[in-house]
Amino acid sequence: MKNMEARNHCTMTEFFLAGLSEKTELQMPLFFLFIGIYVVTVASNLGMITLILLSSHLHNPMYYFLSSLSFIDFCQSTVVIPKMLVGFVSGxxxxxxxxxxxxxxxxxxxGVAECYTLAAMAYDRYVAICKPLFYSVTMSYQIYSSLIAGVYIFSVLSASVHTGFMIRIQxxxxxxxxxxxCDLLPLLKLAHSNTHINELLILIFGSLNICLPILTIISSYTSIIASILHIRSTEGRTKAFSTCSSHISAVAIFFGSAAFMYLQPSSVNSMDQGKVSSVFYTTVVPMLNPLIYSMRNKDVSAALKKILHASRSHL
Known part of the structure; x- marks a missing residue:
């Protein structure tokens, strides 16, 4: 009977979230900072998706991947920031x-979907620059839609495995x-049962979901750089590099912060430092991605100007 009561008690759990800072004087400044970040994130990502849908010349695999990335960034920030804002206000x-x-x-x-979407975008740039004559065949509707669907299927599988084993912990x-x-590593520190399987899953999936996309991105850009260096004209090389620079920036920020959080020994100090890196990949990166792509991509900038001009004409 006592064991039954203990088990029932373990299933009726609430948690306190420590938050970014325990200092009361920082709560309202942080609230206004993150509500600003969230407004920019929602507006820029939904704006990017709308822009791609409305601009016919952006209807190609590169921008379909970008619209999927914007959807992921919007959802990821929405999962984290509103709850954080409530915590700043409620105390x-x-x-x-x-x-x-x-x-x-x-x-x-x-998080997993972002990793593989960035890898798929690198592969798309590889085909476009290194094998332009085969681009329409290699990146056909069936192939790029299968890549996008595969990203989400594997992401759901990863999340189901991790969460399924987390639910078994008391x-x-x-x-x-x-x-x-609520993140994997901080939750495991509070466990009252064996967590060896969970730690093994984090190691396996973490290595796979970070290393496999990074290897894809590195191999794609190695071939891209080699191909660009063979272009004789300076203008041609500059144009080829400009199509990749925004993607490289997004990759560096996201994978750098994610690797710092998950591929290091766990300790109290590293967990506190991990909060800072988590801010980057859960809140800052989703805000920056559409801004990076809109500012450093001539096609997106041109499409935005065209739509703004058309809307002014109607007014």
Whole structure:
């Protein structure tokens, strides 16, 4: 009977989220900072998706991947930031067990999806620059739609495995998650049962979901750079590099912060430092991606100017 009561108690768990800072004087400045970030993120990502849908000359695989990336960034920031904003205002940053598991599930989906979408975009640039004559065949509707679908299917699989094994862990008291959202590593520190399988899964999936996309990106850009160096005209080389520069910037920021968080020894200090890197890949990167692509991509800039000009004409 006592064992049954203990198990029932373990299933009725709530958590405190430690948040970014415990200093009360920082709560409102952080609230206004992140609400500003969220407004820019939502507007820029939904704006990018709308721009691609409305501009017929952007209807090609490169921009379909970009619209998928914008959707992922919008969803990822929405999973994290609104709950964080409530915590800044309320002071008591409680999250229920079901809400915590749901947040973890969707964060993994969109985090993994971003990794493989960036890899797919690198492969798309490789085909466009290194094999331009075969681009329409290699990146046909069936192939790029299958790549996008495969990204989401594998992301859901990864999230289901991680969350499924996390649900099996017992959390037997109201405890503090040393983070501003429900993440794998901070949750495992509060476990009251064996976590060896979970740690092994983090190592396997973390290595796979970071290393495989990075290897794809590196191999794609090695071939791209070699191909660009063979272009004789300076203008041709500059144009080829400009189509890749925005993607390289997005890759460097996202994978740098994600690797810092998940591919290092776990300790109290590294967990506190991990909050800073988490801010980059959960809030800053989703805001920066559409801005990077719109400012450094002539096609996107031209499409935006065309739509703004058309809207002014109607007014």
């Amino acid at each position: 008591k940053n409680l999250i229920s067990y079901p809400a915590c598991m749901s947040q973890l599930y969707f964060l993994i989906i969109f 959390f037997c008291k109201l405890d503090v998650i040393n983070h501003y959202f």
